[in-house]
Amino acid sequence: MSAIVSVENLSVVFDDFTALDNVSIDVFAGESFGLVGESGSGKSTLLRSIAGLAPPAGGTMRITGRELRGRDRDKAFYRAVQMVFQDPYGSLHPRQTIDRQLMEPLAIHGARDGERRILKALDEVGLGSGFRFRYPHQLSGGQRQRVAIARALILEPSILLLDEPTSALDASVQAEVLNLLEQVRHDRKLTFVMVSHDLGVVTHMCDRLAVMQGGRVVERLTSDDLAGGRIDEDYTRNLMVASKGFRRHAEPITQGAASPSRP
Amino acid sequence: MSALLTVEDLRVCFPTRTGMVEAVRGVSFALGRERLGIVGESGSGKSQTGRAIMGLTPPQAQVTARTLSFDGIELLSAPPKLRRSLRGKRIAMILQDPKYSLNPVMSIGRQIVETLREHEDVSGAEARERALEMLAAVQIRDPKRVFGLYPHEVSGGMGQRAMIAMMLVAGPELLIADEPTSALDVTVQLEVLSILDKLVAERGMGLIFVSHDLRLVSSFCDRVLVMYAGRIVEELAASDLANAKHPYTQGLFNCMPVIGADRHPLPVLERKPEWAL
Ligand SMILES: Nc1ncnc2c1ncn2[C@@H]1O[C@H](COP(=O)(O)OP(=O)(O)OP(=O)(O)O)[C@@H](O)[C@H]1O
Ligand SMILES: Nc1ncnc2c1ncn2[C@@H]1O[C@H](COP(=O)(O)OP(=O)(O)OP(=O)(O)O)[C@@H](O)[C@H]1O
Ligand SMILES: [Mg+2]
Ligand SMILES: [Mg+2]
Numbered sequence: 001m002s003a004i005v006s007v008e009n010l011s012v013v014f015d016d017f018t019a020l021d022n023v024s025i026d027v028f029a030g031e032s033f034g035l036v037g038e039s040g041s042g043k044s045t046l047l048r049s050i051a052g053l054a055p056p057a058g059g060t061m062r063i064t065g066r067e068l069r070g071r072d073r074d075k076a077f078y079r080a081v082q083m084v085f086q087d088p089y090g091s092l093h094p095r096q097t098i099d100r101q102l103m104e105p106l107a108i109h110g111a112r113d114g115e116r117r118i119l120k121a122l123d124e125v126g127l128g129s130g131f132r133f134r135y136p137h138q139l140s141g142g143q144r145q146r147v148a149i150a151r152a153l154i155l156e157p158s159i160l161l162l163d164e165p166t167s168a169l170d171a172s173v174q175a176e177v178l179n180l181l182e183q184v185r186h187d188r189k190l191t192f193v194m195v196s197h198d199l200g201v202v203t204h205m206c207d208r209l210a211v212m213q214g215g216r217v218v219e220r221l222t223s224d225d226l227a228g229g230r231i232d233e234d235y236t237r238n239l240m241v242a243s244k245g246f247r248r249h250a251e252p253i254t255q256g257a258a259s260p261s262r263p
Numbered sequence: 264m265s266a267l268l269t270v271e272d273l274r275v276c277f278p279t280r281t282g283m284v285e286a287v288r289g290v291s292f293a294l295g296r297e298r299l300g301i302v303g304e305s306g307s308g309k310s311q312t313g314r315a316i317m318g319l320t321p322p323q324a325q326v327t328a329r330t331l332s333f334d335g336i337e338l339l340s341a342p343p344k345l346r347r348s349l350r351g352k353r354i355a356m357i358l359q360d361p362k363y364s365l366n367p368v369m370s371i372g373r374q375i376v377e378t379l380r381e382h383e384d385v386s387g388a389e390a391r392e393r394a395l396e397m398l399a400a401v402q403i404r405d406p407k408r409v410f411g412l413y414p415h416e417v418s419g420g421m422g423q424r425a426m427i428a429m430m431l432v433a434g435p436e437l438l439i440a441d442e443p444t445s446a447l448d449v450t451v452q453l454e455v456l457s458i459l460d461k462l463v464a465e466r467g468m469g470l471i472f473v474s475h476d477l478r479l480v481s482s483f484c485d486r487v488l489v490m491y492a493g494r495i496v497e498e499l500a501a502s503d504l505a506n507a508k509h510p511y512t513q514g515l516f517n518c519m520p521v522i523g524a525d526r527h528p529l530p531v532l533e534r535k536p537e538w539a540l
Contacts, residue, residue: 039424138279141442201520204526239449243449246456246457
């Protein structure tokens with residue numbers, strides 16, 4: 001079986017800073033692949049690079065076998081691949097209504113039944129038609145995130161790059177959105193690459209995952225291995241411990257940097 | 264316990280093209296020098312409650328309250344100049360969309376330095392030193408590099424921590440933290456919480472901690488308010504969150520994906536119209 005998303009030895013450099021250092025992942029058609037790891041370790045950069053938003057300094061990327069070059073992505077690419085950004089405020093246009101932002105991708109790709117699809121997309125993410133003519137600043141954080149998800153789904157892509165898609169949602173809406181994502185993945189044979197810092201969410205959604213730290217993939221494992229504690233790297237183990245919640249007066253788990261907040 | 268903040272019957276309404284949106288509908292609570300959690304459904308009015316306390320409500324909205332007082336100052340009738348001087352110095356808020364809330368054309372470091380110098384008479388060199396210390400305290404790996412970066416050049420979690428550093432640098436007495444750790448990996452999350460914890464325990468800061476993360480709220484906060492459709496529907500000791508009475512709160516725990524559990528699809532809430540009455 002060949003990978004539908006294949007990244008080989010990808011490096012991304014900003015000025016002198018290496019954000020991704022020889023990263024490789026293979027994601028198979030219909031699979032949901034998870035990325036977890038330290039804040040600043042390059043998870044968003046990896047997704048952005050696939051989407052043509054961060055120029056690679058080395059390595060190759062392929063989507064359905066076709067090599068992606070530089071930052072150029074054609075219309076067919078965006079029809080097949082959609083991304084939900086970590087920061088929904090930044091990815092929505094501040095001075096356009098939700099309606100217009102959902103209409104735009106449909107118009108670019110010449111879809112006809114726009115009206116019906118917009119209403120369906122809003123309904124799927126639990127937003128009534130009352131939100132349709134609002135502007136992004138008139139929505140709560142979680143409502144904006146749901147608009148971003150609706151916009152990514154509206155073109156019925158085959159690959160979704162999801163960057164923290166539910167971190168702005170309460171558990172009840174999160175469950176609805178995760179169920180929706182699983183449902184469309186099943187119905188439309190979608191492939192997901194999903195970043196989340198919530199290990200409960202990643203293991204629920206993904207069979208396999210990669211753990212990143214400092215621009216590298218430090219461990220690859222299955223969700224079953226993670227749940228069963230079959231872990232090789234200390235960093236991954238720390239993540240598991242920390243995911244159990246806050247412990248007062250316990251020494252926090254440090255990761256190199258000094259912690260001046262403690263005596 | 265004398266209250267640092269008293270909120271009675273707070274209401275926030277927005278006129279929109281499809282009618283009035285009542286975002287906050289009569290919220291009352293008192294805050295001492297403690298960790299108060301606020302959880303609640305997306306869109307239930309958590310951020311608008313925080314913004315009203317800060318005086319950051321958009322101008323077209325109407326804010327009313329029987330009482331909204333901070334350390335004896337009636338905020339809604341206070342002169343704008345007094346209100347401005349409280350903001351950032353004595354009352355600070357970590358906003359939910361940090362990267363959007365930071366100034367896009369100013370480096371992270373300069374924003375922290377300027378915030379500090381607005382409120383304290385310190386030399387440029389000292390301000391820079393303190394900003395770098397603050398960035399290190401929030402676990403930024405390479406504070407010198409990040410000091411010089413612009414908001415679009417930092418990761419989601421780094422932007423969030425930059426915002427936290429900026430809000431803490433002036434030493435506020437009341438901190439409203441709106442989803443302050445939602446973009447952080449779990450190890451960094453705990454480090455940041457231990458900083459906030461220490462400010463409450465040692466400096467007597469009052470903390471309002473808005474979060475979707477029930478596991479964090481129940482392990483970190485003292486008390487929790489649960490919001491639904493613009494109102495507080497339940498108040499609990501944080502350690503009792505799992506024994507909540509309101510069906511919304513009860514349902515929340517059940518919806519969370521848990522490592523090792525195999526539940527597809529996840530259970531969802533059956534929302535009852537009477538919850539929103
Ligand atoms: N345009 C840019 N210029 C300079 N540095 C950048 C730029 N974009 C990203 N970086 C750096 O690349 C590193 C990786 O960032 P990235 O956003 O990929 O992290 P992340 O793993 O998604 O973190 P988080 O979990 O906090 O969102 C960070 O150190 C960031 O400062
Ligand atoms: N400018 C505005 N005009 C109209 N309605 C608004 C405006 N700003 C916010 N609202 C509405 O007010 C309600 C409360 O918003 P708020 O941001 O306080 O929610 P929240 O509880 O913080 O939600 P989340 O968890 O999703 O961030 C939402 O339904 C939102 O759509
Ligand atoms: Mg990121
Ligand atoms: Mg909010």
